[in-house]
Amino acid sequence: MTDVGASPRTRNAAATRAAILGAARARFSREAYDSVGVRDVASDAGVDPALISRYFGSKEDLFVEVCNTGDPSDLFDVERDQFGAHVAHMMLHEPQDSEKLDCFLIMLRSSASPKASEAIRVMGRDRFYDRLDAYIGGDSARVCARIVGAIIMGLSISRALVADFDLDEAQLTDMERRLADIIQRCID
């Protein structure tokens, strides 16, 4: 998505690497691993496809790198007693292409692709569930984290499948209230 003029690309390895990584993150948060081609990513980044192999080794390595640099910490950036409301609002009202949701979207988009599932498993554990466990705390932390995680994943996939859940504004408000309640109950 940088300049695409006839002039050759300015030489800056770090910026090029970052551009590829960013374009890859955006693509992988919208489509499944197998649906995304290296030529797509390169085109988005305004870069020659060969550079992907050069900088990251392979498409699979690039995907792992995307997973390893994902950061869902926005999720936990709130007081405990507002967690339910925070998550519910984020899942329903955050723009669908927001970077805040990238982590979850990437996980669910490619979870069914054998080549990507291992990296996803690791990302889910290290970058999401472990932190959610710690955030929730207490005896049932793991169980509650699994439930909250499932709800977040499910909301992401449902919303991605049909725009805004196919609900009107009033229904969305109702849904947000109910979800906030459900999630808050999980962590109390």
Added chain:
Amino acid sequence: MTDVGASPRTRNAAATRAAILGAARARFSREAYDSVGVRDVASDAGVDPALISRYFGSKEDLFVEVCNTGDPSDLFDVERDQFGAHVAHMMLHEPQDSEKLDCFLIMLRSSASPKASEAIRVMGRDRFYDRLDAYIGGDSARVCARIVGAIIMGLSISRALVADFDLDEAQLTDMERRLADIIQRCID
């Protein structure tokens, strides 16, 4: 998965079609649309790959057919006051390769594949959400159906990602109890 002897396949168009459809359903419930090759499906069905094009037109048409013949009615085969417990038990204890879960698995596996997403959207609406709306009933049916649907989807994806949610038996029991409560509250 039928006989693979040197003897040529017995000639039975209906059985062959059904074998392809069954193999495709199983494959699509385990992997994403783009990860599944027609040669994989044909091999599972013990059939020549060319027959897939012959009987269904294309891989995409085959996928649509799989979606159109899916049936999640096991979900609704229970009294209202047991719905939460029923769903929770099914999601946690039904074998992961059970046909009862095929519908949800197929939806989430391929929701990120552009070529498959339209068929998935239709299946989700006609075969799942509409029926869930009707089952729940009342003013907030649609909202509640979206929440229950999201939970089911999220549980499916989480469970598929890490075997049995990476929980021990006691934690699974705890999780089932909590989920049953959450879901039952949604429809009451």
Added chain:
DNA sequence: GCTAGAAGTCACCGCCTGTTGACATGGGCT
């Protein structure tokens, strides 16, 4: 200003994919 190496470009490889059409053959019908 020159040089050496980093950065970017390009052409191409082998592989795999979905799909097709020509061909072989079994089995129901007369």
Added chain:
DNA sequence: AGCCCATGTCAACAGGCGGTGACTTCTAGC
């Protein structure tokens, strides 16, 4: 029994894929 169409087999195609290596070009450091 014998025909003939439905059924199954096979080989091949075109296109797209990820990946590679040789080449050009820019630029930092002396």
